[in-house]
Amino acid sequence: MSSVRVFVGTRKGAFVLDSDAQRKNWQVNGPFFPGLEIFHVKASPVNPNRVYASQASEWFGQVIQRSDDGGKTWEPVGNKFLYDGDPGTHQFYDGSLVPWKFKKVWALEPSLTEAETVYAGVEDAALFRSTDGGMNWEELPGLREVKGNLWGPGAGGLCLHTIIQNPKNPLQLFVAISAAGAFRTDDGGKTWLPINKGLHSNYELPDPNADVGHCVHGLAMHPSNPSVLFMQKHWDVLRSDNSGDLWHEVSGNLPTDFGFPIVVHAHQPETVYVVPIKSDSEHFPPDGKLRVFRSRSGGNEWEALTKGLPQKDCFVNVFRTAMSVDSLEPCGIYFGTTGGQVYASANEGDNWDTVVRDLPAVLSVEVQSLP
Amino acid sequence: MIRVVLPLHLRRLANVDREVELSVNGKATFASVLDALELAYPMLQGTIRDHVSKERRPYVRYFACGMDYSHESTDMEIPALVQDGVEPLRIVGAMSGG
Numbered sequence: 001m002s003s004v005r006v007f008v009g010t011r012k013g014a015f016v017l018d019s020d021a022q023r024k025n026w027q028v029n030g031p032f033f034p035g036l037e038i039f040h041v042k043a044s045p046v047n048p049n050r051v052y053a054s055q056a057s058e059w060f061g062q063v064i065q066r067s068d069d070g071g072k073t074w075e076p077v078g079n080k081f082l083y084d085g086d087p088g089t090h091q092f093y094d095g096s097l098v099p100w101k102f103k104k105v106w107a108l109e110p111s112l113t114e115a116e117t118v119y120a121g122v123e124d125a126a127l128f129r130s131t132d133g134g135m136n137w138e139e140l141p142g143l144r145e146v147k148g149n150l151w152g153p154g155a156g157g158l159c160l161h162t163i164i165q166n167p168k169n170p171l172q173l174f175v176a177i178s179a180a181g182a183f184r185t186d187d188g189g190k191t192w193l194p195i196n197k198g199l200h201s202n203y204e205l206p207d208p209n210a211d212v213g214h215c216v217h218g219l220a221m222h223p224s225n226p227s228v229l230f231m232q233k234h235w236d237v238l239r240s241d242n243s244g245d246l247w248h249e250v251s252g253n254l255p256t257d258f259g260f261p262i263v264v265h266a267h268q269p270e271t272v273y274v275v276p277i278k279s280d281s282e283h284f285p286p287d288g289k290l291r292v293f294r295s296r297s298g299g300n301e302w303e304a305l306t307k308g309l310p311q312k313d314c315f316v317n318v319f320r321t322a323m324s325v326d327s328l329e330p331c332g333i334y335f336g337t338t339g340g341q342v343y344a345s346a347n348e349g350d351n352w353d354t355v356v357r358d359l360p361a362v363l364s365v366e367v368q369s370l371p
Numbered sequence: 372m373i374r375v376v377l378p379l380h381l382r383r384l385a386n387v388d389r390e391v392e393l394s395v396n397g398k399a400t401f402a403s404v405l406d407a408l409e410l411a412y413p414m415l416q417g418t419i420r421d422h423v424s425k426e427r428r429p430y431v432r433y434f435a436c437g438m439d440y441s442h443e444s445t446d447m448e449i450p451a452l453v454q455d456g457v458e459p460l461r462i463v464g465a466m467s468g469g
Contacts, residue, residue: 036380059430059464060380060418076384076414080422 004326005368006344007041007051007071008336012360014038014053016071023332023346026355032074033065040321040364043070044110044118048370052118052134056104064105064120064134077134081105081122084141090124091152100124100144107321109163113170121160125151125177127189140189143175147194147212154178154215154234155280161320162219166226174229174244179204179215182231184244195244204234218262218320222269230272230299232262232320237274239299250299255286261323265348266331270298273325273333273349275318284315292333294349308352309343316341321364328369336362373404373449374459381419381462385412390459399454401433402445419462434461 006017013031032038037056044050053065053074062081065074087100103123111117120128120137126144128137151158155178162176171188174195181196194211202208204215215234222228231238231247236257238247251257256276265271272295278286285291290309293302316337326332333349336342340359343352372392382389393407402425409416420427425445427433432441436450436458452458 033383057380058467059378059428060384061428063384063414063418079417082423 002328003370004328004332005043005070005370006324006334006342006355007043007053007364007366007368008342008359008362009038009041009053009321009364010336010340010360010362011037014041014071015356015359017342017355021328023326023328023344024353026344028356029071032071038363039104039106040108040366041071042108042110042366043368044115045112046110046115048368050110050115050133052108052110054105054108054120062102062104064108066134078130078136081120081128081137082139083126083144084139087124087126087144088149090148090158091150093153095152097149100126100148102126103157106159106161107163109165111170112165112167119163119165119173121163121175121177123157123159124153125158125160125180127160127163127173127175129189140185142185142190143183143192146183146192148180150212151177151180152213162216164219164221164229166221167223168226172226172243174219174221176216176219176231178217179213179234181212181214182216182219182229182244195240196247197245198240198247198249199231199233199238200236201234217260220262220264220272222264225269228269228298230262230264232259232274234258234280237262237299250295252295252300252302254293254302255291259318260320261318261335263323263325263333266325266327267329268296268331271296271348272299273323274302275323275335277317283317288313288315290314290316290337292335292345292349292352305345305349305352307350308345308354319363321366322362324365324367326367326369332367334365334367336365338362372456373399373407373453374456375404375408376459376461378462378464380464381415384414384418387412392456399449400446401440401443401449401460404449404460405445430465430467432463432465434463435459 002021008015013034015030018027039054041053051067055063089097092098107121109119164174166172218232220230292305316339323335333345338361342355
């Protein structure tokens with residue numbers, strides 16, 4: 001019988017939530033790495049028992065943990081993230097130049113095709129790759145050559161937080177960086193293009209249409225239609241029908257188009273989910289109502305999904321990597337909040353259950369569907 | 372043997388008890404003790420000091436015999452009582468927060 005495993009990274013450790021295909025009764029396992037920030041936990045689609053976790057600490061730095069039994073036991077692997085050559089400088093918040101410096105790993109993306117290959121998105125923004133299960137890491141420096149000297153940090157730092165591999169063309173990768181924008185490689189990471197045409201950052205950039213510098217919060221793709229991308233930008237929800245060559249806004253009737261996560265339904269390429277947040281100055285849901293919005297038309301027309309979610313006095317945030325979908329039928333949707341709640345819907349968002357209510361602030365949610 | 376006390380998170384990472392024992396060939400400096408520690412427990416590389424520059428991480432401190440040696444040169448010999456195993460070298464996560 002099918003089952004679901006939800007990996008939750010929090011400010012104070014990782015948790016693994018298990019359920020059968022009904023997704024009603026959950027077993028909460030953890031905390032793993034108690035007391036430490038776990039930015040991201042993700043399993044390999046090639047080897048489902050291989051799981052990576054990014055453990056970061058101001059005190060003791062970056063550690064990458066690896067599990068080969070689905071998250072039951074863990075061992076540290078390589079944590080040496082050295083930029084290729086002299087990385088030079090990038091912009092600071094005030095426009096001054098500061099040296100590039102590794103701080104932590106925001107995103108771990110196991111390869112869709114190679115069991116031992118995993119990508120890491122780091123702060124200060126760069127993409128690293130390991131081909132030996134995380135033991136050794138090498139930077140793909142071509143990314144920083146796309147005007148990296150003009151990139152600057154978002155409020156959370158200069159972080160590469162999203163990595164998407166095209167399942168139909170594994171040499172094509174998409175990444176997103178706050179605040180630099182979205183980028184694409186078509187040759188496995190050697191060379192990169194900025195893919196930010198159509199983005200307008202009227203309040204954040206002196207040139208609202210600049211080719212780099214945009215604060216992209218998240219990207220999403222459906223594996224059956226990889227040329228279509230969805231984006232949650234700082235402000236605006238956008239869509240591209242040509243692998244990011246050109247974007248157009250699909251915010252439509254959203255109550256606010258600021259937010260962080262964006263995901264696509266597992267079986268319906270035109271069904272998209274976002275969690276609107278009031279503004280960049282007020283990181284909580286509008287009107288104290290926690291609402292997921294769903295578009296079944298690839299954007300523009302959105303409906304609020306509220307059943308089972310708090311509809312008054314709710315002032316949590318949902319971070320960019322804290323939302324995910326499973327591949328069961330019907331599709332399950334999951335997200336975690338800064339208040340420590342993890343919510344799950346076993347019916348495409350129509351109804352929501354609270355899986356667990358009092359975890360530390362949730363940084364990431366990833367779901368694994370098991371046969 | 373030289374005794375080194377590790378903070379909780381590094382004990383868990385290295386899967387050791389509160390205190391580990393190390394032997395150092397030649398002059399026992401702070402650097403050579405840290406080298407020996409990282410050789411015995413490679414998973415600690417990068418968690419106490421930088422991989423390349425070997426600079427102490429900002430929130431890590433080195434205490435021994437009631438003194439703070441965090442800002443001393445790591446080429447300095449560790450105190451005799453630590454070399455003799457009477458006192459431990461304490462690697463400490465700096466106090467921070469409320």
